[in-house]
Amino acid sequence: MRVRRAIDGDLQALIDLETRSFATDRISPRQWRWHLESDSARVLVALHERRLVGACVMFFRKGSDLARLYSMAVAAELRGQRVGEQLLEAAEAAAQRSGCRRLRLEVRDGNAAAQRLYERNGYQRIARLPAYYADGEDGWRYEKTLSRAGAG
Incomplete structure (x- = not known):
C-alpha cells in the first residue's frame, strides 16, 4: 500500500471511487478537478497494486492552524485492511507540514x-x-490536536 498526492491522471478513478462509496453528498467531477488544482485543497490517494483504492480530501485556510478532512473513501473490498488508517496518517502529516496543529x-x-x-x-x-x-x-x-514536529 502506498499513499501519495493525487494527480490529474487520477481523476476518473477518484470519480469512480466516489460513485461506489457514497449514495449522496458526492463530490462532482467539476469539484474533483478544482480540488486537484487548488492551493487550499489537498487530495491524497491510496494505491494497492497500482490501483486507486482510497482517497481523502483536505482543506486548508491561509493563516489558520486548523485543517479539515472533508472526505475519505475506501474501496469496499479493502475496508478493514488499514487503508483508511494509512490515509488518515498521511492526512495528519500533510496538515502538520502545512503548519496546522488541529485536524477536524x-x-x-x-x-x-x-x-x-x-x-x-x-x-x-x-x-x-x-x-x-x-x-x-x-x-x-x-x-x-496534532503533535508538534519531533514530539511524541
Whole structure:
C-alpha cells in the first residue's frame, strides 16, 4: 500500500471511487478537478497494486492552524485492511507540514466503522450535527490536536 498526492491522471478513478462509496453528498467531477488544482485543497490517494483504492480530501485556510478532512473513501473490498488508517496518517502529516496543529472532520451518525477509526486514532467528538447530511442523517464533528514536529 502506498499513499501519495493525487494527480490529474487520477481523476476518473477518484470519480469512480466516489460513485461506489457514497449514495449522496458526492463530490462532482467539476469539484474533483478544482480540488486537484487548488492551493487550499489537498487530495491524497491510496494505491494497492497500482490501483486507486482510497482517497481523502483536505482543506486548508491561509493563516489558520486548523485543517479539515472533508472526505475519505475506501474501496469496499479493502475496508478493514488499514487503508483508511494509512490515509488518515498521511492526512495528519500533510496538515502538520502545512503548519496546522488541529485536524477536524465530520462523520455520519450511522458510520460506526469510521467513528471507531477516528476514535482509535485520538479524535474526540466535539459536536453533534442534527440533519447535517443532504439525506437528513445526523453527523458528528471530530477534532484532533496534532503533535508538534519531533514530539511524541
